[in-house]
Amino acid sequence: MRVSLKDVAERAGVSVKTVSNVVNDYPHVTPAMRARVQSAIDELGYRPNLTARHLRKGRTGIIGLAVPELGNSYFAELAGAVIDAAAQHEYTVLLDHTQGQREQEILVCQGFRARVMDGLILSPLELETEDLAARRDDAPLVLLGERRYDLPYDHIVIDNIAAARAAVRHLLALGRRRIAFLGARRDHSHQPAHLRFIGWQAELAASGVAVDDRLVATTSGWGHEDGARAMAELLDSGERPDGVFAYNDLVALGAMRVMFERGLRVPEDIAVVGFDDVTESRYAAVTLTTVSPDKEAIARLAVESVVGRLKGDQNHEAPRAARLLQPGFTLVERESTLGRRPHSF
Amino acid sequence: MRVSLKDVAERAGVSVKTVSNVVNDYPHVTPAMRARVQSAIDELGYRPNLTARHLRKGRTGIIGLAVPELGNSYFAELAGAVIDAAAQHEYTVLLDHTQGQREQEILVCQGFRARVMDGLILSPLELETEDLAARRDDAPLVLLGERRYDLPYDHIVIDNIAAARAAVRHLLALGRRRIAFLGARRDHSHQPAHLRFIGWQAELAASGVAVDDRLVATTSGWGHEDGARAMAELLDSGERPDGVFAYNDLVALGAMRVMFERGLRVPEDIAVVGFDDVTESRYAAVTLTTVSPDKEAIARLAVESVVGRLKGDQNHEAPRAARLLQPGFTLVERESTLGRRPHSF
DNA sequence: ATGAAAGCGCTAACAG
């Protein structure tokens, strides 16, 4: 059987409390006592039972992170950053993926298999305001990404409209006029992908370029395959854009694959801009120009939000008002818009 | 404050046990009783405290998964598969990344911030046999990947030598004779990357092709950047392979980027084979021929191994002997060896 | 500075 505090106490001939003090680095313990207890701990190979500690303290030291899809490297890279940021605060991350399904997102934010998590970082795709409003769980929740909800939760997201406009502006500056948007939802008056779509529209309008609905390609998801399919359909319909702004890098890369297959040159025939700046984009045959959100900042802010509220609870402070935090982004210009650059390697 | 079983019991005018029975779907409860208790639960918005349950039952329902790097989509995709497989057994996954650092791998397998995990799935890179032998934690552990340890832990790994040989055989069949290996470690008599390297050597030798050490490029890691750097160095050294077998897809893709930059055609000048079959490889400008391990099988077997041992403990069964499980793999032949194929889109 | 005892919320014997 496992060795408990009591076993160590018996072995060292002291009380449990003393052992607990040593384990938790309590200030007032005589060095001699500490040494005695420590050796008992070592001899018995004692390891504290975190579950018991958690029950007692009411906190588990675990925060949840729920993203749509780990196969999308943006979320994988973000998850890595969150794990690291959490570790800085001595928190562990429980990772879940929702496949972008509303049901799964609801389950996660209701804390379904939770109550193990002190707090939750959620990157929703299909979740509706009403779902979130119906949330019973009182653990701190912070939202990530483009979807907006008018509810008192911290929300961390870059300025998607500004970022999209910067991307489109870049294409316009290159002289492109027939700029397609890849990755809208069927109902584009709605979330998600809404803001990037709006940004695309706004920038075109501001530059006096006609907004052509035939240049908007909808997708069901946002992976390579969706981008490829959307691009193929667009081309099959007879449209011939000279620029493409994609919902994200994966969609952009999938679309580029189709362009290559059909003998279209990037950027000569079609210039392409993505969104996310995943590692893959830096190593594509034609490197991808893309909006690069500050992932570390996003991760850090998300963790700080959750941890901050947790600390607040603990100190019986009045809850802070919900905040909208906007980390920065940059437009990284690469070959898919600028053309062949000098060798990097 | 949170509502507990006791509160519900008072409200419903029954004992805690009865409430517990209802919550746990105990068979022998009268429908009337069940209804009464259920409504009390609903009114109070009761949610069971899992931590308490865990303490009581000695199990947390959480298994850990530690991979080197989430940014590598192979591991991200694998993690997704493990999460799904675990969910089938009603387990939740705690994900960690070790950055392929020995220290971190040791910490994880010692169950450092653990005791929260009932079991652990670890994909080690630098961990040594001695580290593992020194493990005190008695939670079930299953190992993933190429590294072998002569210790009584289940190990799940495809036949790397056979897979590497199949890859090299494919290149040889295409008439290539100067086949480079990208991604060895400085000390190639050693793990990891050992088996794939051995397979490369063995297949060349078996075909009577000279094994040329100058065609072996070492890397420090296994990302795009490592592949790019290794390929650049190889070419700078004046070598001119006609085939490349890379440790993994990311290394292969990184190397291909360099080939494109230098005007080398794939596969005409250099045919390339990778390893892992990440999604990205199917959408590259030149799609990548690669060894495709059965990720779902790996995930399923890993979870079943851990869960099986957990069940065994519970039933006081004698522990099963450690097993070596080898899921299958296939060689997926694409453009990087076969050349331009008919359109997919 | 250390010890004794209570109890976090739950499940599992054991009664009834």
Place this chain on the structure above:
DNA sequence: CTGTTAGCGCTTTCAT
């Protein structure tokens, strides 16, 4: 079929 009770291993008053 339902109630009583004793802990799971730990932290934490409250004493000393």
